[in-house]
Amino acid sequence: MEHTELLIDYSRAQFALTALYHWIFVPLTLGLTFIIAIMETIYVKTLDKKWKQITKYWMGLLAINFAIGLATGIIMEFEFGTNWSNYSWIVGDIFGAPLAIEGLMAFFMESTFFAVMFFGWDKVSKQAHLTSTWLVAIGSNLSALWILIANGWMQHPVGMQFNPDSARNEMENFLEVIFNPNAVSKFLHTISSGYVLASLFVISISAWYLLKKRNVAFAKKSIVVAASFGLITSILMLTTGDESAHQVALNQPMKLAAMEGLYKGEDRAGIVAFGLLESEKEIGDEKEPFKFMFEIPGALSFLGYHDINAFVPGIDDLVYGNKEHNLLSVREKMLIGKQAVQALSDYKKYKKQNNTLAMNEALKTFRATSHFMGYGYLKKPEDAVPDVALTFYSFHIMVAAGSWFLVLFILVLYFSMKNELTQKKWLLRLGLVTLPLGYIAQECGWIVAEVGRQPWAIQDLLPVGMATSNVASTSVMITFWLFAILFTALLIAEVKIMLKQISIGPEGH
DSSP: OOOOHHHHHHHHHHHHHHHHHHHHHHHHHHHHHHHHHHHHHHHHHHOOHHHHHHHHHHHHHHHHHHHHHHHHHHHHHHHHHHTOHHHHHHHHHHHHHHHHHIIIIIIHHHHHHHHHHHHOTTTSOHHHHHHHHHHHHHHHHHHHHHHHHHHHHHHSOOSEEEETTTTEEEESOHHHHHTOHHHHHHHHHHHHHHHHHHHHHHHHHHHHHHHHTOSHHHHHHHHHHHHHHHHHHHHHHHHHHHHHHHHHHHHOHHHHHHHHTOOSOEETOOEEEEEEEOTTOOTTSOSOSEEEEEEETTHHHHHHHSOTTOEEOOHHHHHHOBGGGTBOOHHHHHHHHHHHHHHHHHHHHHHHTTOHHHHHHHHHHHHHHGGGGGGGGOSSGGGGOOOHHHHHHHHHHHHHHHHHHHHHHHHHHHHHHTTOGGGOHHHHHHHHHHHHHHHHHHHHHHHHHHHTTTTEEETTTEEGGGTSOSOOHHHHHHHHHHHHHHHHHHHHHHHHHHHHHHHHOGGGO
């Protein structure tokens, strides 16, 4: 099998490229569908045709985003078979189930009622159309649910058993997979961040109309709905972010250490509010990890373990071990993992020889060591550490941006209620320029989730390097650049179409 560094790097880069582009479109769909459903509900309740116009305008922008997001999502699913066939073989029994349910239950529901929602204004009753709009919102979020259940399982594999005869992980408890605490917290945090982005989207465009003194009544109504929805969901986002960090601390302590640039474990560990990492810092050396920083004492212990006095292991503790806190070193885990790999090989060999006694002994050894099997494929202990700088800065940008969004929603809603928003040009300009920050925060969140768990395709069980397909690296390189060009063209097309529709305005929609 061709597992060159080039093949692995380009396979990772291609999937990251697809995921990051796909995630430009998905969160807007998750949130804008609900905002549109709320607006149409107001229309049906009041029979005010201005609300119908408002609903149809935002629905048109949703359609543009939905179509292009669909294209990138389909490509990403195909990549599991083209670039990650070993991964698909090993975990297909588990990973494939949520994706299949997503397609059968959520995607078809979403797509079917999207047609009614978009084309059925004069063909079905107001109540039937409103029902279709709500079902599109629910369906799009159900799609996210099943996809994030699959992703949450990769971060914290549960409810399965490795079959040494087929070399595959097989599902044993479907409910355990569904209610995996990592998946639940990831789903709630992800969709709430999508709701926040959609709120910023509506506020930004509405602010532009107010600054231009165009469609003022339309913009005021839209901005009140978006700010109200954004305020509620940003509180949900911060709450679920706390639970998500708690799950990371319990199941992925290396990711938590990278998120905070923590090298030496501490009791009452603090959160770095802001800081600049020392670029020359190496694992295991005595250099300070930061050039400067401002820390909130005890906050990381409380965030991670809900105990202000808790010990939070650092990168050095997790790589080299910490006997005081019963932490195995990566080298010790590698030895156990190599035992598991060898025991699996022996099991297959003795089975072919019909040596039942030796086969059962090998299987017993494998069962006792398989929880660290993935470590048996690492070349050196330091390979278990993700990119600290990328994880750290992405996490802190995400948190800072999320805090600002909450403040923005409060200000916009406050001045809207006082009927002074049109006079606050500074706030409208802030609302306009905050939208790009919303997209940056979204991408940073996925970088933290995915880069922070490297080198694992499945946490502790399957390194990324062992999950790739047996294909030529040149094939992956060519498709990487083709996808980069295609996705960039699609993004440019979406932005141009969006800007054109915004320029036309709701009156010409």
